[in-house]
Amino acid sequence: MSSIKLNLTMRILIGMILGILVGRFFSLFVSEQTDTLINLGLFELSIKAFFIDGLFHIGGQIFVISLKMLVVPLVFVSLVCGTCSLNDSAKIGRLGLKSVALYLCTTAIAIALALSIANLISPGEGAALSTDASFEAQAAPSFADVIIGMFPSNPIQAMATGNMLQIIVFSIIFGISMAMAGEAGQKLAITFNQLNEVILKMVGILMNLAPYGVFCLLAKLFAFLELSEVLKLGKYFFTLLAVLAIHAFLTYPIIFKLFTRLSPITFLTKMKDTALFAFSTSSSNATMPVTLNTVTKKMGADNSIASFTVPLGATINMDGTAIMQGVATVFIAQVYAIDLSMSDYLAVLLTATLASIGTAGVPGVGLIMLAMVFQQVGLPVEGIALILGVDRLLDMTRTAVNVTGDAMVTCVVAKSEKALDKKVFNDASAC
Numbered sequence: 001m002s003s004i005k006l007n008l009t010m011r012i013l014i015g016m017i018l019g020i021l022v023g024r025f026f027s028l029f030v031s032e033q034t035d036t037l038i039n040l041g042l043f044e045l046s047i048k049a050f051f052i053d054g055l056f057h058i059g060g061q062i063f064v065i066s067l068k069m070l071v072v073p074l075v076f077v078s079l080v081c082g083t084c085s086l087n088d089s090a091k092i093g094r095l096g097l098k099s100v101a102l103y104l105c106t107t108a109i110a111i112a113l114a115l116s117i118a119n120l121i122s123p124g125e126g127a128a129l130s131t132d133a134s135f136e137a138q139a140a141p142s143f144a145d146v147i148i149g150m151f152p153s154n155p156i157q158a159m160a161t162g163n164m165l166q167i168i169v170f171s172i173i174f175g176i177s178m179a180m181a182g183e184a185g186q187k188l189a190i191t192f193n194q195l196n197e198v199i200l201k202m203v204g205i206l207m208n209l210a211p212y213g214v215f216c217l218l219a220k221l222f223a224f225l226e227l228s229e230v231l232k233l234g235k236y237f238f239t240l241l242a243v244l245a246i247h248a249f250l251t252y253p254i255i256f257k258l259f260t261r262l263s264p265i266t267f268l269t270k271m272k273d274t275a276l277f278a279f280s281t282s283s284s285n286a287t288m289p290v291t292l293n294t295v296t297k298k299m300g301a302d303n304s305i306a307s308f309t310v311p312l313g314a315t316i317n318m319d320g321t322a323i324m325q326g327v328a329t330v331f332i333a334q335v336y337a338i339d340l341s342m343s344d345y346l347a348v349l350l351t352a353t354l355a356s357i358g359t360a361g362v363p364g365v366g367l368i369m370l371a372m373v374f375q376q377v378g379l380p381v382e383g384i385a386l387i388l389g390v391d392r393l394l395d396m397t398r399t400a401v402n403v404t405g406d407a408m409v410t411c412v413v414a415k416s417e418k419a420l421d422k423k424v425f426n427d428a429s430a431c
Contacts, residue, residue: 008207012276015211016218023222026052048223056220063213066206067277067286070199072159074289075311076171077195082304083175084189092172092308095413099309100357102255102409103317108353109251110319114243114326115345123235123327124334146357164285164315168308196303203289207273214280225393233390240327240394247323248401252408260415262425267411270298271404278403279396284314287403295407300424301414309413313406318356320398321366324391325352325373332374332383344377351376366395 026048086092150165152158158166178185178192253264274294278287292310295301329348333340340348355369367384374381414420 008210009273009276011211012214012273012280015213015215016276016280019215019218020222022215023219023225026219026223027225052220052223056216056223059216060213060220063206063209063216064281064283064286066209066213067281067289068162068283070202070206070289071285072162072167073195074199074203074292075164075167075307076159077192077199078292078303078307079168079171079311080175080178081189081192081196082302082307083172084178084185084192085304086175086179091417092176095305095308095417096312098413098416099312099409100316102412103313103405104353104357106251106255106319106405106409107317107322107356108349110243110247111322111326111349111352113247113251114240114323115330115348117243117246118239118327118330121235121239122330122334123239124331162285164311168311168315172308199289200293200297203293207277207290207293210277210280214276217280221392233387236327236331236387237390237394239331240324241397243323243327244320244397244401247319248404252404256408256411259412260420262411262415262422266425267299267408268404270294271407274403274407275400278399282392282396282399284317284399284402284406287399288314291403291406295410295414298424299407299411300421301410302417302419302421305414305417305419306410309410310406313409314403316357317402317405317409318352318366318369319405320401321369322352322356323401324366324394324398325370328370328384328387329373329377329379332379332386333377335386336380336383338379340377347376348373366398 083092149163150169152163152166152170155166155170158170178188181188249268253268256262256264256267271294274287274290277290278284281287284291288310291314292306295306295310296303326348329340332338351373352369355372370384371381373379374383411420411425
């Protein structure tokens with residue numbers, strides 16, 4: 001069993017490396033001038049269009065769409081199963097308080113780390129960048145609107161549009177109602193548990209197809225990625241990567257060890273497949289089926305806990321985005337030669353932490369949150385345009401950090417509720 005899992009990890013890594021190499025090959029050696037046309041009889045097609053806009057684009061999108069296809073049924077079914085199995089109704093409120101508190105705590109630590117390290121390195125000093133860029137910020141919803149928007153007027157529409165907060169609320173209410181419905185609810189619970197097993201099998205099928213999807217996604221990305229942008233923003237780019245690495249490999253393991261007394265090395269080892277999925281898809285929601293599978297099957301967290309904390313984390317846990325906001329704030333302030341006071345930095349810390357929940361589930365949430373932070377401390381919102389060139393690559397890393405945080409909080413909450421199987425967690429064959 002261990003060798004199969006190891007082979008899957010290696011296959012994903014090989015797919016990533018080959019995708020990057022193939023993408024760079026097309027970027028460097030197949031330009032508009034050197035592109036060769038393929039004669040298909042009725043029409044001619046360029047090699048670049050055939051592979052990048054054709055095969056790679058189709059393969060990558062099918063992979064991501066297939067993962068997203070499972071998100072709504074998996075969250076709904078697993079959360080209903082978990083909720084209806086809870087004997088103590090007060091436990092749901094406890095889970096909510098613990099989860100939100102931990103997510104907010106890790107986000108606050110993330111932004112504090114980012115501000116501290118960015119000020120130490122000073123990535124914006126001496127950066128020769130044009131400051132006449134333009135960026136139009138979207139308006140952020142009010143906190144009241146977000147709270148009201150959590151409750152679906154039409155749960156079918158919520159599922160059709162993938163509104164995760166509304167799906168979570170409806171699933172919890174549905175699960176509680178099943179638990180209160182007596183024999184009828186128990187019969188329905190058997191069906192939901194069977195559905196949950198079938199969906200998890202579908203997750204397993206997609207995991208085995210992951211190397212091909214990862215290859216296609218990265219081949220297309222690196223075919224169009226301008227490395228000159230990375231070099232131009234090198235200090236910002238590597239500062240952000242460093243803070244993300246510190247948060248993933250230091251902050252999370254310390255919190256994990258402190259609250260669970262289990263090995264953080266084992267935790268990180270069992271997260272490798274999920275982190276690779278997150279890196280390649282750049283979407284916490286798309287990676288959610290894999291994250292749920294990892295924390296329940298590999299780490300031993302009970303589904304009644306994981307089915308609540310993982311979807312919630314994928315929606316409101318913005319540690320990676322918070323780190324980007326902290327580094328970007330310092331970077332843009334230095335580029336525009338604007339001095340920020342300690343009270344400004346505290347405002348950034350508070351705004352970014354609360355905004356992670358206040359803008360939960362909103363499309364383009366990262367940029368909306370960054371615009372809110374900039375406006376809070378008087379930085380020009382146009383400065384966001386300066387960092388967009390390298391944001392796609394950084395977003396992949398941020399997503400890997402976010403899903404690691406989702407899994408860590410799930411294990412901590414499960415352990416506090418005595419719902420974490422240590423034998424499963426310590427089982428090396430479950431890696």
